Amino acid sequence: MTPAPAPLVVFDLDGTLLDTHADLVESLNHTIAALGLEPVSYDDLTHLVGQGARVMIERACRLRGHSLAEDGLPLLVERFVAHYAGNMPGHTEPYPGLVAAMNRLKSTGYRLAVCTNKMESLAVGLLDKLDLVSYFEAITGGDTFQYRKPDARHLTGTIERASGDISRTVMIGDSINDIAVARNAAVPSIAVPFGYSDVPVSSLDPDVIITHYDELTPELVEGLLKGSAAKVAV
Known part of the structure; x- marks a missing residue:
């Protein structure tokens, strides 16, 4: 009997793998300061x-009521990227329990990948x-392919690059883009509530919600994969 392909767990980055909020806010405020705009906050x-x-x-x-000229945007993006990249890793940290969870998965033969709308280089x-x-x-990032989350091809392209099998893949994220891309690719989803979603993650209808990475175990992932396979069989 041919063994099942190794499971693949795909993570979003900002608000899922890493708490990046302080550095995103800092770089964004540095960027819009060039326009004389008031700073934004974590909220x-x-x-x-x-x-x-x-x-x-x-x-x-738009939030600050500024009408941005299209030809002005590239310079602002450059300003943001230069500031953000120049200050890495800043205050950014993995969420509690993440590294231990990844070690648990890796030690049992799981593959891991990242699918984020952040620029790949960042x-x-x-x-x-x-x-x-x-x-x-x-x-993979938002500029890796010609499409990005929630387009299913961003996730399926990531799976292909990771040498994964879509029938043995789970997506973890904190926002509508993550849960939607999983749904669009017919992949089970796990949501985390500690990220940057502007609505409760329960309203996004993920397959599972975990509140801490201590809950991310091989048993949880296998249960999701078996449940997904059973749905396909029906």
């Missing part, structure tokens, strides 16, 4: 993140600064 962040730096800057400008650079890159078979 604003949940309405701003999720689609990468470009969209975050656009949303911050995602890889940040994970490298935190000595976490080696945990992942693939790290």
